[in-house]
Amino acid sequence: METDEKGKLSLDLKPGGYALFARLSGFKPLATHFEVRTTKELQTIPFILQLALNSGPVEVVPNTSTADLTLLAYPYHDATGLSLQQLKALPHTTVTINNPHTSADETYSGVRVADILTPLGAPLGKELHGIALTTYLVATGSDGYQAVLALAEVDPSFHPGEILVADTMNGKRLDEHSGPLKLVVTEDKRAARSVRNLTTIELKAAQ
Numbered sequence: 001m002e003t004d005e006k007g008k009l010s011l012d013l014k015p016g017g018y019a020l021f022a023r024l025s026g027f028k029p030l031a032t033h034f035e036v037r038t039t040k041e042l043q044t045i046p047f048i049l050q051l052a053l054n055s056g057p058v059e060v061v062p063n064t065s066t067a068d069l070t071l072l073a074y075p076y077h078d079a080t081g082l083s084l085q086q087l088k089a090l091p092h093t094t095v096t097i098n099n100p101h102t103s104a105d106e107t108y109s110g111v112r113v114a115d116i117l118t119p120l121g122a123p124l125g126k127e128l129h130g131i132a133l134t135t136y137l138v139a140t141g142s143d144g145y146q147a148v149l150a151l152a153e154v155d156p157s158f159h160p161g162e163i164l165v166a167d168t169m170n171g172k173r174l175d176e177h178s179g180p181l182k183l184v185v186t187e188d189k190r191a192a193r194s195v196r197n198l199t200t201i202e203l204k205a206a207q
Contacts, residue, residue: 071201112156117151
């Protein structure tokens with residue numbers, strides 16, 4: 001679809017939730033959600049493209065093959081990644097959970113998944129409503145083990161639990177069995193969604 005000479009686009013849409021994605025060279029990809037109301041009046045919804053200036057708190061790795069954590073957030077952002085050094089430099093949160101296999105408490109330190117996804121344009125915070133609530137993420141370990149979480153679960157403003165990409169346990173780097181990165185989910189009664197040897201986080205939308 002193309003806009004007119006004034007940058008406007010007219011559509012006849014049925015009431016409900018919609019997602020809009022736009023890309024233009026030199027601008028940040030636009031990914032947003034909006035609701036069409038049941039009304040006879042014309043509804044105007046403004047969308048503004050922003051210049052692609054690297055002003056975010058996360059510096060990404062262009063080549064995901066060299067990244068320790070691959071991030072797939074299409075259509076919000078191109079495939080990218082973060083190194084261990086970049087993750088270490090980000091603000092960390094500390095949580096303590098009980099390991100049912102050893103009956104011992106484990107204290108993890110890591111970066112909130114929400115803080116990793118927000119600079120990629122994921123619909124979090126005030127953008128997490130309507131059709132955006134059908135978005136989920138798939139976390140994958142190096143052995144192929146996967147776990148699925150609703151995007152709302154990783155948003156601290158939406159869900160009370162903590163979901164972290166952890167890089168230390170009990171003050172030490174994760175060992176080869178669990179690390180170098182591990183997805184840690186605090187609110188689950190079973191730790192089955194804690195993904196050791198975490199390599200990839202991918203955003204998807206329910207069909």
